[in-house]
Amino acid sequence: MDFELKTLTRARICAEKCDALVVLVPQLLAETDGSDALTALMAQADQSGDFERKPGKLLQAYRTPGLSATRLVLAGVGEGSARNIKTAVAAALAAIKGSNAQRVVVCASLLNAADAPHLQAALLACGDAAYSYTATKSKPAGAKLQRLVIGVADLGQAKAAFHKGVALVKGIDLAREWGNRPANHATPTLLAGAAKALGKLPGIKVEILGPKEVAKLGMGSFMAVAKGSEEPLRFIVLRYDGADKAEAPVVLVGKGITFDSGGISIKPAAEMDEMKFDMCGAASVLGTFRALAELQPALNVVGLIPACENLPDGRALKPGDVVTSMSGQTIEILNTDAEGRLVLCDALSYAERFKPRAVVDIATLTGACVVALGAVRSGMFASHDDLALALSEAGDRALDLCWRLPLDDDYAEGLKTNFADVANVAGRAGGAISAAKFLQRFTSKFAWAHLDIAGTAWRGGAAKGATGRPVGLLVEYLLGQVGQIGQVGQKPRKAPAKVSAGATRSAVSREPGSAVKTARVSRVAKAPAA
Ligand code: BES
Ligand code: MN
Ligand code: ZN
Numbered sequence: 059m060d061f062e063l064k065t066l067t068r069a070r071i072c073a074e075k076c077d078a079l080v081v082l083v084p085q086l087l088a089e090t091d092g093s094d095a096l097t098a099l100m101a102q103a104d105q106s107g108d109f110e111r112k113p114g115k116l117l118q119a120y121r122t123p124g125l126s127a128t129r130l131v132l133a134g135v136g137e138g139s140a141r142n143i144k145t146a147v148a149a150a151l152a153a154i155k156g157s158n159a160q161r162v163v164v165c166a167s168l169l170n171a172a173d174a175p176h177l178q179a180a181l182l183a184c185g186d187a188a189y190s191y192t193a194t195k196s197k198p199a200g201a202k203l204q205r206l207v208i209g210v211a212d213l214g215q216a217k218a219a220f221h222k223g224v225a226l227v228k229g230i231d232l233a234r235e236w237g238n239r240p241a242n243h244a245t246p247t248l249l250a251g252a253a254k255a256l257g258k259l260p261g262i263k264v265e266i267l268g269p270k271e272v273a274k275l276g277m278g279s280f281m282a283v284a285k286g287s288e289e290p291l292r293f294i295v296l297r298y299d300g301a302d303k304a305e306a307p308v309v310l311v312g313k314g315i316t317f318d319s320g321g322i323s324i325k326p327a328a329e330m331d332e333m334k335f336d337m338c339g340a341a342s343v344l345g346t347f348r349a350l351a352e353l354q355p356a357l358n359v360v361g362l363i364p365a366c367e368n369l370p371d372g373r374a375l376k377p378g379d380v381v382t383s384m385s386g387q388t389i390e391i392l393n394t395d396a397e398g399r400l401v402l403c404d405a406l407s408y409a410e411r412f413k414p415r416a417v418v419d420i421a422t423l424t425g426a427c428v429v430a431l432g433a434v435r436s437g438m439f440a441s442h443d444d445l446a447l448a449l450s451e452a453g454d455r456a457l458d459l460c461w462r463l464p465l466d467d468d469y470a471e472g473l474k475t476n477f478a479d480v481a482n483v484a485g486r487a488g489g490a491i492s493a494a495k496f497l498q499r500f501t502s503k504f505a506w507a508h509l510d511i512a513g514t515a516w517r518g519g520a521a522k523g524a525t526g527r528p529v530g531l532l533v534e535y536l537l538g539q540v541g542q543i544g545q546v547g548q549k550p551r552k553a554p555a556k557v558s559a560g561a562t563r564s565a566v567s568r569e570p571g572s573a574v575k576t577a578r579v580s581r582v583a584k585a586p587a588a
Pocket of ligand 3: 318336398423
């Protein structure tokens with residue numbers, strides 16, 4: 059899908075030639091005395107009461123005299139919030155979906171304020187509508203929609219928002235795609251391959267560790283989960299270096315269980331297929347790196363993905379087994395289905411070597427979080443209030459919401475055991491929190507947050523599929539960090555041998571509360587030693 063941004067002043071809307079023209083219409087539209095076909099049509103629709111300008115409400119027309127577009131879709135946006143715009147664009151594109159429309163124009167020119175969040179919301183809805191899963195279909199239905207044009211009254215302001223929106227769509231698409239792939243088409247090895255492909259993009263470096271290296275690191279907890287599968291584990295290390303080497307990175311850790319059967323503590327058969335989505339945390343890290351490569355912000359980011367399958371087997375770990383984690387803490391495994399925390403804890407210990415500014419792990423960790431927050435907000439836990447606030451505000455800006463849950467020490471009581479330093483499960487009550495308390499034991503060296511995306515990473519039922527969440531939240535959070543790093547101006551560094559010298563690119567990044575700014579960053583020659 060190609061996205062394009064173009065100027066579309068009110069006077070030009072009627073003359074816009076395309077297969078489908080979606081006009082976003084706010085509740086209160088500044089009156090114009092225009093006598094054009096669109097104004098006349100809207101006036102008539104208003105009089106007849108046939109078009110409510112509420113978000114999600116549409117009025118469609120075909121080959122309207124005076125309009126060059128084949129189809130016209132008026133889409134109400136209510137008071138025009140970013141959320142309403144997303145709803146409106148989604149509804150309009152869903153209405154067009156069955157048609158033959160190839161070139162679609164979404165016109166934001168009538169909006170009273172079409173600033174960055176509004177355009178981004180429109181683009182995210184376009185990206186959502188345009189994505190289609192084809193990887194394992196023998197006769198993929200060719201996507202009809204080829205080109206999506208966003209029309210705005212003023213191009214100048216919109217450019218940076220457009221660039222960011224397109225980067226987000228690419229990141230979200232990648233996360234959805236890997237989330238959706240069946241477990242036999244998204245093994246730890248294949249997931250590592252997807253990460254490697256990202257390593258070809260500017261500023262990104264990827265290193266893949268296998269069972270030998272992981273054993274050497276002493277990741278006994280991660281290895282214990284992988285033991286029950288024939289598929290070899292992979293530990294994926296991604297780096298995006300956009301700032302000086304001396305800048306402490308943000309580390310993202312994504313749960314990469316490519317299939318979670320529960321292991322010996324096996325899950326019931328119903329809906330077990332959905333446990334192919336148990337690597338959506340990992341997919342969100344890949345998607346975030348995809349967006350970073352596009353945006354080139356001035357900061358350093360590390361991505362860590364412990365990837366393996368959780369299967370029952372003659373060699374699988376058993377309830378009651380005690381394993382030694384990389385941190386040295388011993389863990390009694392009382393339930394092999396609480397495997398996410400077992401792979402994450404070793405990745406969190408590995409994160410220490412980067413002396414990170416902050417570590418955020420992202421995991422489809424607990425059914426309890428689904429019960430608590432449903433599919434609307436991801437669960438968020440944080441050891442530091444400023445990190446919690448930054449994540450929560452980033453979620454709001456990206457329309458990718460989260461909600462902070464508590465970390466009182468009393469919630470860790472149930473993790474006590476007579477046979478190891480800690481057990482991997484507590485009782486059913488407060489299950490999302492005791493899981494977070496388990497993880498917290500491995501995060502004493504840095505500011506840490508945990509996103510439980512069990513309810514938000516995918517949808518079940520007829521619309522079953524990965525959502526790409528929380529790529530929006532993560533990218534927004536990272537971009538918000540740009541201005542906060544110690545030094546603002548960074549030294550351009552030498553380009554790597556493979557890339558021609560002077561291969562610098564201008565990049566756009568946004569600081570919270572400030573105007574869009576352009577920064578120069580260079581491709582990175584060598585990742586700082588881990
Ligand atoms: N991947 C699951 C969590 C999950 C379950 C996500 C259902 C989305 C929907 C995780 O590995 C798991 O099995 N967690 C257990 C923990 C329990 C054994 C303490 C759970 O939530 O049931
Ligand atoms: Mn599990
Ligand atoms: Zn799991």
